[in-house]
Amino acid sequence: MPAKTDRIEIAVAGAGIAGLTVSLCLASQGKSVRLFEKAGTFTEIGAGIQLSPNAMQILRRMGLDKPVEADAIAPDAIELRVGSSSRLLASIPLGDTCRERYGAPYLVIHRADLMQVLLDAARQNRNIEIIRAAEIKDVRPGADDVSFTAGGEPFRAGLLLAADGIHSSIRQSLTGQSAGDLGKTAWRASLEDPAFSEMVSARRTGLWLGKAAHLVHYPLRAGRNLNLVLVGNREAAAPHFLLTQFHSSVRTLVADAKWTPWPLMHVDPGGDWLSGRVAFIGDAAHAMLPTAAQGGAMAVEDGFMLAHCLRSSPGRPDAALAEWAQIRKSRVSAVARQAKFNLGVYGLSGPAAAARNLAISMIPGNRHLARLDWLFGWQPE
Ligand SMILES: Cc1cc2nc3c(=O)[nH]c(=O)nc-3n(C[C@H](O)[C@H](O)[C@H](O)COP(=O)(O)OP(=O)(O)OC[C@H]3O[C@@H](n4cnc5c(N)ncnc54)[C@H](O)[C@@H]3O)c2cc1C
Numbered sequence: 001m002p003a004k005t006d007r008i009e010i011a012v013a014g015a016g017i018a019g020l021t022v023s024l025c026l027a028s029q030g031k032s033v034r035l036f037e038k039a040g041t042f043t044e045i046g047a048g049i050q051l052s053p054n055a056m057q058i059l060r061r062m063g064l065d066k067p068v069e070a071d072a073i074a075p076d077a078i079e080l081r082v083g084s085s086s087r088l089l090a091s092i093p094l095g096d097t098c099r100e101r102y103g104a105p106y107l108v109i110h111r112a113d114l115m116q117v118l119l120d121a122a123r124q125n126r127n128i129e130i131i132r133a134a135e136i137k138d139v140r141p142g143a144d145d146v147s148f149t150a151g152g153e154p155f156r157a158g159l160l161l162a163a164d165g166i167h168s169s170i171r172q173s174l175t176g177q178s179a180g181d182l183g184k185t186a187w188r189a190s191l192e193d194p195a196f197s198e199m200v201s202a203r204r205t206g207l208w209l210g211k212a213a214h215l216v217h218y219p220l221r222a223g224r225n226l227n228l229v230l231v232g233n234r235e236a237a238a239p240h241f242l243l244t245q246f247h248s249s250v251r252t253l254v255a256d257a258k259w260t261p262w263p264l265m266h267v268d269p270g271g272d273w274l275s276g277r278v279a280f281i282g283d284a285a286h287a288m289l290p291t292a293a294q295g296g297a298m299a300v301e302d303g304f305m306l307a308h309c310l311r312s313s314p315g316r317p318d319a320a321l322a323e324w325a326q327i328r329k330s331r332v333s334a335v336a337r338q339a340k341f342n343l344g345v346y347g348l349s350g351p352a353a354a355a356r357n358l359a360i361s362m363i364p365g366n367r368h369l370a371r372l373d374w375l376f377g378w379q380p381e
Pocket of ligand 1: 013014015016017018019036037038039048049050051134135136137163164165166168169170186188229262281282283284287288290293294295296297298299
């Protein structure tokens with residue numbers, strides 16, 4: 001533990017995607033950061049994450065795109081299928097198309113591999129001190145600093161960046177805002193040595209639209225794993241029930257999957273992101289539904305932009321935080337709306353689902369992609 005009486009320049013709560021990204025971006029400007037992580041060891045659940053070009057643009061500026069790409073797969077396309085019949089509705093090109101269109105790839109990677117790249121970079125940076133088994137509590141923002149305890153010891157910092165995730169106890173204690181529940185569950189599983197086929201490919205991401213559920217799958221670790229996410233209503237209770245409506249090729253493939261339920265919660269991005277010298281960042285500020293695959297990407301964008309705003313307003317941290325929150329709120333709110341819209345569209349049934357399928361199948365794949373230019377083509381100023 002560092003000396004308790006020191007005033008820390010910048011403290012960060014939580015070594016997730018948001019906390020590590022913002023720490024690295026600040027440290028690259030020569031600022032010293034103490035990163036407090038509640039957990040005693042760094043573990044990541046066995047699941048994948050999609051990294052869209054907007055996130056990869058930032059990781060490139062941080063000099064981390066190459067190590068991330070080394071562990072990732074760049075799928076050729078996202079294929080949308082009718083869950084019950086397996087009929088292909090659309091194939092949205094990714095691969096080289098994304099690199100050419102956005103100057104950055106669309107990747108899928110095991111979360112543990114992504115976290116390892118971020119953690120290695122943080123551990124090698126002498127401006128970052130990582131303190132594990134140190135939960136931040138009793139946060140009291142003052143006029144020009146903030147006091148708190150970590151691992152039971154008292155600290156003071158010029159700034160505290162609360163990157164403590166969707167169930168942020170810091171956000172709850174300072175703003176009273178807690179995460180909302182939509183009554184949906186994401187069932188996650190990872191298959192080892194999956195039996196790939198034309199429909200479930202080691203080179204493509206799949207999105208199957210069922211009656212009351214949708215299934216996303218993509219390969220990980222050079223195709224040794226297949227990541228599965230099945231989203232449905234919580235009362236449907238079990239994935240095997242949700243899967244009865246899916247085509248036999250999918251049911252057979254996932255028959256041995258060991259599913260872990262993940263209740264889908266969200267945090268309204270319109271809430272408070274600042275409380276004096278405390279800023280909420282990543283899921284702590286705006287956890288969103290996974291149906292745009294953007295929560296982690298927003299955490300990466302947040303971290304880069306927060307460091308950028310602090311550099312642009314030297315000696316004026318309050319102004320920098322206010323500017324950051326204002327810039328980020330409009331972007332993040334638009335992305336959260338897209339995720340909510342997708343959830344609604346994926347969950348249609350009956351004639352509405354038939355109309356949706358017709359509309360999707362009539363649009364060429366590259367036009368589907370072009371409709372996401374605002375999201376994937378985002379560049380920091
Ligand atoms: C099913 C599913 C699929 C998803 N797929 C994608 C995807 O494909 N692409 C994408 O971009 N996003 C995706 N997301 C979203 C993404 O996982 C999250 O947005 C992202 O992980 C949030 O990172 P974070 O750093 O803000 O929070 P977290 O990852 O939750 O990290 C918070 C950290 O803070 C620590 N902590 C908590 N409290 C304290 C405290 N008081 N003091 C110190 N430390 C503390 C925790 O131990 C943890 O390490 C998905 C989410 C779900 C649920």
